[in-house]
Amino acid sequence: MTELLSVDRYLLDALPEVWFGVVMFALAMYVVLDGFDFGIGMLYATRSDEDDRETLLSVFGPVWDANEVWLVAFGTMLLAAFPSVYSRLLADNYLLVIGFVLALLFRGIAPELREQCEDDRWQRMCDASFVGGSTLAPLLFGVLAGRWIFDVPTLSVPALLTGVGLTTVSVVTGAAFISAKTGSSLAADLRRYGIAGTVSYLGGVAILLTTVVVTDAGGTADAVLSVPIAVVVALSALSGLAGIGFARREQYRRWLVSALTLPALLSLLVALLLYPVIYPATGLTVREAVVSPLALNLVTVMGLPVLLLVLWYFKFLYGVFSGPVVDESYGP
């Protein structure tokens, strides 16, 4: 194998940068896909009608587990390509990470356990765990991301605003996803949360970037004032405003598309703010933190084709469960 895979140089000269991109892509997939799951979890709290609640659970039931795997893919690929970044990032943010995975745990088991017993008290407990976990998970993950990008303490404006940003954008995608899957009355009712979420998200990002420029948090002020970031921010504002328009006109599928671009652009923003550094607190660049050529060549040759296959059967999964949710009961 070592004869086929080069030991002393990367298969492609830009392979370390490619892997920075791949890791960021996995992060984006996670933020986009599990984002609407979180959003549905938060919007669940606004519904008291049992049928509405069950419809919300139905909307993401077949896909949430697969969505969540993107987090593991992100984590393990970060470990495989940039082990020192993985280690330092998690060790430096110990309580945040543990809090985040516990929030994921509570939101993950709740819907599955809820449907196993129709006892009222049991279901209320599961509901609380579902809503609480769905709110805390994006908040803590966002704060973690803020600390990573801007090298700031947990209780600081940039970290907290990044947390709020991820939480509000999740509300937007969650509302758009439910609207596109259910249509009619539920959608009409939920879109106002989506619109409010869009406004707070865009406002939050504006305040966040202003704060960063003023305080030069993590030395990223210059990066924020660059052209690529201005373009990403402008695109976010455009798709946010377009989304509000689509939601008002009840064009829910279009709204979903524009809503999903928001977390995707947010991830792109993260990548642009970091690069070429990968962990500002240590000053390590992508090139300095990346594993040796043989290891990276190997995960490229064995891992990237599989990632394409994964994308293909994700498309299959979403295809199988496309179309609106109706009250039709079947299961195993």
Added chain:
Amino acid sequence: MLPLETYSAVNAEWLIFLSPELASRAQFGWTITVHILFAALSVGLAPFIIYFTWKDVWTDDERFSRLRSFWVTVFAVGFVMGTVTGIPMSFQFGTNFPRFATIAGELIGGPLAFEAKMAFFLEAVFLGILLFGRERVSDRTYVLSSVLVGIGAWLSAFWILVVNAWMQTPQGYDTITQNGMRVARLTDPVAAFLTPRLPWMYVHMVNASVISVALLVGGVSAYLVWKTHDSTAWQASLKIAVLLLLVTAPLQAVHGDAYGRHVADTQPQKFAAMEAHYETGQADLHLLAFPKDLSALTDPHAENLYTVSLPGLGSYLATGGDPDAEVLGLNEYEHNPPVALVFWSFRFMVGLGFLFIGLAMWGGSLTYRDKLADSDRFLKAMMAATPLGYAALLTGWYVTEIGRQPWVIQGELKTSDAVSQSLTAGEAMATLAVFLIVYVGLIAAALLVLRWLVREELQDLGVLAPSQETGHGRIPWVGGDD
């Protein structure tokens, strides 16, 4: 060799848990204990799910639709529990053992990433279809989904064990200095992934999972047969579990014996701890050993044991036939694992293994005489054995993991040198406490769900009057197209 700092000797006082190292080890040990219960459920239940799905789809046999519906629900709950307990694990290398992750990242990162991409995605995506897609995909795709879920579970175990086997018998790397730290660098992927330990571990672990789940399926089936007497579905389920045990239980003993010799060859210190063999020389097989005082339970240097032994049998087992052979003793090493824990875990596992063989033979002979459902005594024995497969699986895992201490990477990196330097004892203790409480709750919830499912099954079979609170309704599902 990696830079090794002095190993801080473990002492028996409870205060040791105030150190971040021991709290981290306890946390990792506890979280993996609970995770393994659910991971093994996926691995062991997969063959049952594939078989029941296939029978249900291709025969009009009502029995199998009942069995499939029951066990797929158990599988789904177990998979969710496995996911939510697995995600913390995937980050614990970084949160609690970042120096291990940095040093060994190149070697362990690849296989862990392959696990997520090749196995975990496969299982999660096609489980979604298996659970909710019956009316939305063709019969062929539906059965294929169950097969892909099974392949996902077995592949998942494979890649995780690639990592663990490398930690037991590391090879295929050298060390370099990167960013001021000496780290392992991959030099030979084939050697690093296909370590000598991997085939032994994989067969033993997958077989142990199938045994554990066969005992679980057998126990639940035996209970339902005992309660109803005439449920043909559950009689069929019991028979399948017994037949599977008849193959897997003896295989585990034969394979385990050879695996033991492999451990004696490659990790003599672990073998010595398994046998409480203190002085290099002829090894006896201790059938029983009692510590003379309590500190011997946790003190790795404990030598004071009262033992009941068969002379020479330890050497016989280590070498595969020579009762006089010299076996390395714990005296060869400066620091040893907590011998009593390893010793007793090993005996517990082996003892249960023989019990399973006996149970399988008993069930086999009843099946042969077509009296499987008639023997109340056998049904009760199967019910009693329901959790024992898991007990054997966990104690076996303790032998593997505790037996390797003080090393996290055998001969290369000590656990004490792998722990986070920034972690405070308070943080480590607080999160340990939270994980203890939450995971006990998870196990309780999983058992409650199993109980509800069994009660609901009894109601369906007309044995139990339906009650208001335990009704189990599926949420309305997706229907119609664009």
